[in-house]
Amino acid sequence: MPQDKGRFSEFASRRKFLAATGAAGTAMVAGCQGGGNDDDSDDPATEEEQDTTEPEETEQETTEDEQDTSLATDTLVGDGSSTVFPIANTGASFWNSNPEPGDGDYFPQEWADRIGTDERLADHFASRYGWEPTGKRSVPPFRVSIALSHSGTGIEGVMEGRIDIGDASSTAEAELAGSDVSEEELDKFVDHVVGVDGQPIVVSKEIKDAGVTDITIEELRQIYKQEITNWSELGGPDKEILALGRAPGSGTNTAFLVNVMGDAEASISPDQRYGKNQQLQQAVATADNAIAYIALAFVQPEGQVPPIGLEIDGTLYEYGKNLGSKEYPLARDLHCYTWEDTSRQEAAFVNFLLSDFGQEYFVKSNNYFALPPERREAQREKVAASNYE
Secondary structure, eight states: OOOOHHHHHHTOOHHHHHHHHTHHHHHHSTTOEEOSOSSSOSSOOOHHHHHTSOHHHHHHHHHHHHHHHEEOOSOEEEEEOTTTHHHHHHHHHHHHHOOOTTBTTTBOHHHHHHHTOOSOHHHHHHHTTTOOOOOBTTBOSSOEEEOOOOHHHHHHHHHHTSOSEEEESSOHHHHTTTSSOOHHHHTTEEEEEEEEEEOOEEEOHHHHHTTOOEEEHHHHHHHHTTSOOBGGGGTSOSOBOEEEEEOTTOHHHHHHIIIIISOTTOOOOOSEEESSHHHHHHHHHHOSSEEEEOOGGGOBTTTTBOEEEEEETTEEEOTTTTTTSTTOTTEEEEEEEEESSOOHHHHHHHHHHHSHHHIIIIIGGGTOBOOOHHHHHHHHHHTOGGGGO
């Protein structure tokens, strides 16, 4: 993926403007406001005392103060993977609503007590990074907008500075395999893992009802190489197999190639491809002979998109039992990428997703696996508020 350096400069992130220009850069950012008290100091200096201060010293103190307390209030923008979208978008919805403690299903009082706050939800998490609470419903300290595309788009968007957070369901390295992106550029990605997907295999309801409840990983490979083409070869009905897949550039497709076929650039031959998990789910649901690889959030165990087991080296991996196992090769991390560094805004929202509340309401509620405690703490350390003091 060639990188347009001129375009990258044009869309450079807010944090680079602030770092390069200090107070001048802060003034260029629309909607920025001071995050501290109105008074610059607790020292009751008189105007005469202030006038005698050395000009250079005054200018330096003002610049540092503005850099430390000016906080962006423009919208934080994310885009990318349809797999990660349910996590990030649910998080954005809760953040933007800024519910108060005790507000029904959105911020139950027991969660406010557990977190230890009487502030509204976004107010609490943003204030840890320096923003002043708004105290208002639907008015967070800054808004978050999450768009829906796929992993390649999110990764490219972060590289080019068009977005703040790039959602991806495979690694940047895997997505950019075969491109002309250098190792130096790859090193500029900051990887924030927010959850885990145990990518299941699903079939049309008619196929599972006919008795196909599991297949082997070798049979799965043969299906996507068009070497097995009829369900009767797998103990099912005499129907052609409709092998459905995700579009190239999607993290779900890349993960399938890496984890099942053994190579991110492996060749497979699905009958039809779809750009988003949502579209793939609908295609399986409306067919009577389909098979597909899909993200956990889009399985319908009792509906039209039921999962089947996948046998690998004598172990049967089944939905609801062991798809989160480290040994299950289709299990994959779900990423929120930032570029070069992580801004205060980005850190506040990513920490929100990684919090106990976020893992429960945004990850587990969307049928994904929460990060184990040790992994989650390591991820939270990257975006800790103390990093921005």
